Amino acid sequence: MTASPRASAPLPQHGLPTGDLSSLPVGPAEQKLRAWQRRALAKYLQSSPRDFLAVATPGAGKTAFALRVARELLHDRTVSAVTVVAPTEHLKSQWALAAARQGIQLDPTFRNADGRTSTDFAGPVLTYAQVAAHPMLHRSRTEARRTLVILDEIHHTGDARSWGDAAREAFEPAHRRLALTGTPFRSDDNPIPFVGYAPGPDGLLRSAADSSYGYGEALRDAVVRPVIFLAYSSETRWRTRAGNEISARLGDVLTPDVAALAWRTALDPKGEWIPSVLTAADQRLTQVRRAMPDAAGLVIATDQAAARAYAAHLRAITGVAPVLVVSDEPGSSARIAAFERSSDRWMVAVRMVSEGVDIPRLAVGVYATNASTPLYFAQAIGRFVRARRPGETASIFVPSVPVLLRLAGEMEAQRDHVLGAPKRPEDEIWDDSELEAANQELSEPDEGTFEALEASAHLDQVIFDGASFGTGAATGTPDEEEYLGLPGLLTPDQVTTLLTARQAAQVARTSKAAAAPKSEQPVGLSTYEIRAALRKELSGLVAAHHHRTGQPHGAIHAHLRDACGGPAIALATADQIKQRIDALRAQARR
Numbered sequence: 001m002t003a004s005p006r007a008s009a010p011l012p013q014h015g016l017p018t019g020d021l022s023s024l025p026v027g028p029a030e031q032k033l034r035a036w037q038r039r040a041l042a043k044y045l046q047s048s049p050r051d052f053l054a055v056a057t058p059g060a061g062k063t064a065f066a067l068r069v070a071r072e073l074l075h076d077r078t079v080s081a082v083t084v085v086a087p088t089e090h091l092k093s094q095w096a097l098a099a100a101r102q103g104i105q106l107d108p109t110f111r112n113a114d115g116r117t118s119t120d121f122a123g124p125v126l127t128y129a130q131v132a133a134h135p136m137l138h139r140s141r142t143e144a145r146r147t148l149v150i151l152d153e154i155h156h157t158g159d160a161r162s163w164g165d166a167a168r169e170a171f172e173p174a175h176r177r178l179a180l181t182g183t184p185f186r187s188d189d190n191p192i193p194f195v196g197y198a199p200g201p202d203g204l205l206r207s208a209a210d211s212s213y214g215y216g217e218a219l220r221d222a223v224v225r226p227v228i229f230l231a232y233s234s235e236t237r238w239r240t241r242a243g244n245e246i247s248a249r250l251g252d253v254l255t256p257d258v259a260a261l262a263w264r265t266a267l268d269p270k271g272e273w274i275p276s277v278l279t280a281a282d283q284r285l286t287q288v289r290r291a292m293p294d295a296a297g298l299v300i301a302t303d304q305a306a307a308r309a310y311a312a313h314l315r316a317i318t319g320v321a322p323v324l325v326v327s328d329e330p331g332s333s334a335r336i337a338a339f340e341r342s343s344d345r346w347m348v349a350v351r352m353v354s355e356g357v358d359i360p361r362l363a364v365g366v367y368a369t370n371a372s373t374p375l376y377f378a379q380a381i382g383r384f385v386r387a388r389r390p391g392e393t394a395s396i397f398v399p400s401v402p403v404l405l406r407l408a409g410e411m412e413a414q415r416d417h418v419l420g421a422p423k424r425p426e427d428e429i430w431d432d433s434e435l436e437a438a439n440q441e442l443s444e445p446d447e448g449t450f451e452a453l454e455a456s457a458h459l460d461q462v463i464f465d466g467a468s469f470g471t472g473a474a475t476g477t478p479d480e481e482e483y484l485g486l487p488g489l490l491t492p493d494q495v496t497t498l499l500t501a502r503q504a505a506q507v508a509r510t511s512k513a514a515a516a517p518k519s520e521q522p523v524g525l526s527t528y529e530i531r532a533a534l535r536k537e538l539s540g541l542v543a544a545h546h547h548r549t550g551q552p553h554g555a556i557h558a559h560l561r562d563a564c565g566g567p568a569i570a571l572a573t574a575d576q577i578k579q580r581i582d583a584l585r586a587q588a589r590r
Contacts, residue, residue: 033064033065033068034061034221034223035221036056036060036061036211036213036217036218036221036223037061037064037065037068039211040054040065040210040211040213041065041068041069041072043210043211044069044210044211045072049176049210050175050176050177051177051179051194052069052176052177052178052179052210052211053154053179053180053181053194053195053196053207053208053209053210053211054066054178054179054180054181054209054210054211055181055182055209055211055213055214056180056182056211056212056213056218057182057213057217057218057224057382058182058183058224058378058379058381058382058383058385058386059223059224059382059385059386059387060182060213060218060223060224061223062152062180062181062182063095063098063152063180064098065180066150066152066178066180067098067099067102067104068102069148069178070082070099070102070104070148070150070178071102071103071104073148074104074122078146078148078175078176079145079146079147079148079175079176080145080146080147081122081123081146081147082099082104082106082122082123082147082148082149083123083124083125083126083138083141083148083149083150083171083174084099084106084123084124084125084126084149084150084152085125085126085127085128085131085149085150085151085152085167086125086126086127086128086152086153087127087128087152087153087156088127089127089333090332090333090337091125091152092108092125092126092127093125093333093337094358095108095125095152096108096125104122105120105121105122106121106122106123106124106125107120107121107123107124107125108124108125110124110125110126110130112130112133112134112137115137115141116141123147126138128156128163128166128167129163131163131166131167131170132162132163132167135165135166135167135169135170136169136170137170138170138171139169139170139171139172139173142170142171142173142174146175147174147175147176148174148176148177148178149171149174149176149177149178150178150180151167151171151177151178151179151180151194152180153180153181153182153183154179154180154181154192154193154194154195155181155183155192155375157193164191164192164193167193167194168193168194171193171194177194179192179194179195182378182379182382183374183375183379183382192207195207195208196208215385218385222387222390223387224385224386224387225363225384225386225387225392225393225394226393226394226464226465226490226491226492226495227381227384227385227394227395227408227464228393228394228395228396228462228463228464228486228495228499229396229397229398229405229462229463229464230280230284230395230396230397230398230459230483230484231251231398231399231400231404231405231408231459231460231461231462231463232276232277232397232398232399232457232458232459232460233250233251233399233400233457233458233460233472233539234249234250234265234266234271234273234399234455234456234457234458235247235249235250235454235455235456235458235535236249236250236262236265236266236271236452236454236455236456237265237453237454237455238262238264238265238450238451238452238453239450239451239453241450245453246258246261248261248262249262249535249539249569250262250263250266250399250400250401251399251400251401251402251405251460251539252557252568252569253402253554253557253558253568253569254568259401260370261450263370263399263401264370264450264452265452265453265454265455266399266455266457267302267368267369267370267399268452269306269309269312269313270309270452271454271455271456272454272455272456272457273399273455273457274368274455275313275316275317276456276457276475276476277366277368277457278299278310278313278314278317278366279317279475280397280457280459280475280480280484281297281364281366281395281397282297282314282317282318282345282346283481283484284364284395284397284484285345285346285363285364287485287486287487287488288363288364288393288395288488289345289488290488291391291392291487291488291489292361292363292392292488292489294343294361295361295362295363295364295488296343296344296345296346296347296359296361296362296363297345297346297347297363297364297365297366298346298347298348298349298359298362298364298365298366298383298384299311299314299322299346299347299348299349299366299368300349300365300366300367300368300369300380301348301349301350301368301369302350302368302369302370302371303350304326304350306368307324307326307348307349307350308326310348310366310368311324311348314346314348318345318346320344320345320346322344322345322346322347322348323338323339323346323347323348324347324348324349325347325348325350326349326350327350336359339359340358340359358386359383360386360387360388361388362383362386362394363384363392363393363394363395363488364384364394364395364397365380365381365383365384365394365395365396365397366396366397367380367396367397367398367399367404368399372401372403372404372407374407377407378407381394381396384396390489390491391489391490391491392488392489393486393488393489393490393495395486396408400460400461402552402554405461405463408463409463409466409467409468457475458472458473458474458475458539459472459473459475459480459483460472460539461546464495464496464499465492465495465496467496468546469499469500469502469503470483470499470502470503470506470544471503471506471544472537472539473506479506482502482505483499483502486498486499503544506544530574531573531574534574534577534578534581535569535577537581538569538577538580538581538584541581541584541585542556542557542584544588545584545587545588548588556584557569560580560583560584564576564579564580564583
């Protein structure tokens with residue numbers, strides 16, 4: 001690593017005596033830095049590194065930190081130019097506007113064909129795709145001036161070899177490189193350029209951040225919102241190409257292929273899951289807007305056809321057409337910007353509004369996509385966590401799928417990019433496309449191999465701070481409304497207190513009903529309806545048992561099957577399901 005001429009300069013030239021964070025200079029256009037930003041800036045100025053990796057949870061203020069570093073280096077002439085590289089076109093203008101507020105003029109309209117920027121600017125804002133299209137052009141620009149390169153969401157350089165190789169080729173001669181990410185972990189072994197790796201206790205190489213600020217820390221500092229996950233299960237039914245009809249309950253322990261089709265059936269806009277969950281989400285948004293009048297919701301869809309169908313459902317539910325964003329084209333960027341400034345209730349986007357897009361009023365989300373990698377999930381949830389004032393919460397509606405429930409329960413876990421790590425079985429099962437595909441539109445599915453027939457919706461559980469609450473609730477019932485009606489402004493402790501109280505009330509009602517004499521089954525119910533009701537009851541008991549013991553839902557179902565006998569829940573008879581209900585109730589009474 002090349003030593004910087006500035007490395008040996010005495011720190012007082014920055015007004016920063018060793019150990020004193022309070023004396024960092026503050027410019028007239030700059031807002032006060034948060035504690036983590038000041039710590040990171042102090043470390044940067046004290047060490048003067050050529051490469052620096054800052055990992056901070058979405059919404060924590062990585063942009064403000066990076067621009068403060070840029071201002072310092074420009075001010076003392078350590079660098080004479082700044083280049084910012086971002087994942088998407090929309091973020092280019094966002095970076096330029098943020099920089100202008102700090103007195104740094106950047107050009108978001110730079111084109112490779114032009115080859116240079118006006119002298120009005122300190123440098124351009126590029127996309128990784130632009131760099132990959134002409135890396136030697138950007139290498140030449142970087143060599144021509146002492147340049148600070150800010151690599152926003154640098155994990156994108158591991159998306160494809162072309163992006164990573166191009167970034168390395170273009171910016172290897174940079175005088176300084178500042179890498180930023182909110183999600184440094186990846187599920188592949190492509191090293192991220194300009195990031196150091198160090199062996200962990202298990203001998204595997206892990207990305208080594210120079211500054212880290214996780215969601216748990218940010219939550220304690222009230223920098224981000226607490227996230228409440230409302231998981232909805234579904235009784236699904238579909239027809240295969242061979243004409244066979246298959247039923248499965250979303251969230252049960254299923255084979256990978258059956259689980260994937262159950263999930264896909266639930267997300268089908270022709271079923272009942274989507275309109276039921278959208279109705280619940282809109283009800284939750286109404287409640288949140290009582291405390292946050294401009295609060296907005298975002299539905300994340302898998303493809304264009306689904307997005308348009310979901311938008312039609314929302315229009316029927318609310319009476320107003322939502323904003324529809326189906327690609328990363330310039331027109332979509334303008335719609336995102338207009339939505340950010342408006343008080344409109346809903347936006348529907350294909351897959352996601354790209355990471356880093358700053359719409360602080362987003363407070364309610366519907367995760368209506370089958371993307372399941374930890375990286376994608378974290379990026380999506382990051383759109384909702386930026387706090388504006390104390391007490392704001394985020395509410396995310398998700399399919400009750402084990403991999404998503406696990407990710408929701410691990411919100412506060414900090415991860416690094418690990419090279420050579422073996423995948424867990426569930427990661428092999430949910431092997432969907434990675435980062436590049438996550439910000440692109442998917443091709444339409446082959447409808448000839450599959451036909452969704454039915455998908456109901458049922459509130460399975462509420463997840464907050466790694467714990468599961470609730471014993472299940474049918475849509476449109478008072479039990480569901482108790483969770484949808486949580487106040488819009490709550491501290492994390494208040495969220496836990498209210499969810500615990502609501503669960504205790506549910507358990508008390510369930511216990512009272514169980515103690516009463518059982519009436520005979522109503523006449524005229526079909527076997528399907530009887531089994532569906534019993535499976536909902538069992539699901540609620542399993543959720544309550546999970547919260548009491550911490551055992552995974554799948555492990556509880558497996559134990560009941562071992563104890564009571566019979567096949568997997570999808571194939572169990574009504575009597576076999578009743579036996580498992582009785583066994584779980586007996587265990588709860590002990």
